[in-house]
Amino acid sequence: MTEIVFNPIGTVHSPFQDPRDMPIQPIGARGVRGRIELDPAYTAGLKDLEGFSRVILLYHLHRSKGYALEVVPFLDKTPHGIFATRAPRRPNAIGLSVLKLVRVDGATLTVEDVDILDGTPVIDIKPYVPAFDAYPDERAGWLAATCETARTMRSDDRFC
Template sequence: MTGITFTPIGTVHSPFRDPRDMPIQPVGARGVRGTIELDPAYAAGLKDLTGFSRIILLYHLHRTEGYALEVVPFLDTTPHGVFATRAPRRPNAIGLSVLRLVTVEGATLTVEDVDILDGTPVIDIKPYVPAFDAYPDERAGWLASTSEAARTRRSDGRFC
């Protein structure tokens, strides 16, 4: 296989400066506000985004190093395959968060439910569309019994 290169289109600004003791999912960061500052060259790509209440943000987990194929995730004490978790140390350090879109002003988006480290490079933004993106009747594997804990669980540095 050949390598893939992404160029960041912007940066996340959030109150979280340390990966320890921060929310582990957007559901645990309800109301936490941040901004996404895009490179002005991409501002025209934000046209019509204000019609959406949520966005899907793809970003580079820039503070992680290495990975393991089996991990003990924040919401369990049992090892699981990394692809059956949302652990940040992955073969390709790509993060995904569904955030509430508050405003778009020029090349800056104000968002809520931010569970992302300050300074995180943004790879892409997509609109969240419930008809396309929500599957409430699907199975959640081992997370079905622990997902509610994501509302209060904080990171602990195990993936730093």
């Protein structure tokens, strides 16, 4: 396969310095505020973003080393295939979070519901569009029984 190279467009700033004891999903980080500092070269790309209430943030899980094809995720005690989880130890260490957009100020986005480590490199930002991105009646697989516990679950050192 051909190698794919991404260059970060910015950095996430959050209160989380250590992956242990941080929220495992944005739902468990309600109200946690952070900033996305973009490289000033990308500022023009933020035009009209302030009209959206949420953004989809794609980022590099830069502290994740290696990967496993089967993992025991935070919300279960049973091993699952990595692609049936959101665990960070992945073949391509790409994270995704849907964050509340509070403000756009130059090359800085103020966001809430941040479940991301401080210093995380940003790969891309996309607007969240409910008509395109929300499918509330779809199946959640093995997570259906444990989704609600994501509000209070915190990470541990299993993926460090």
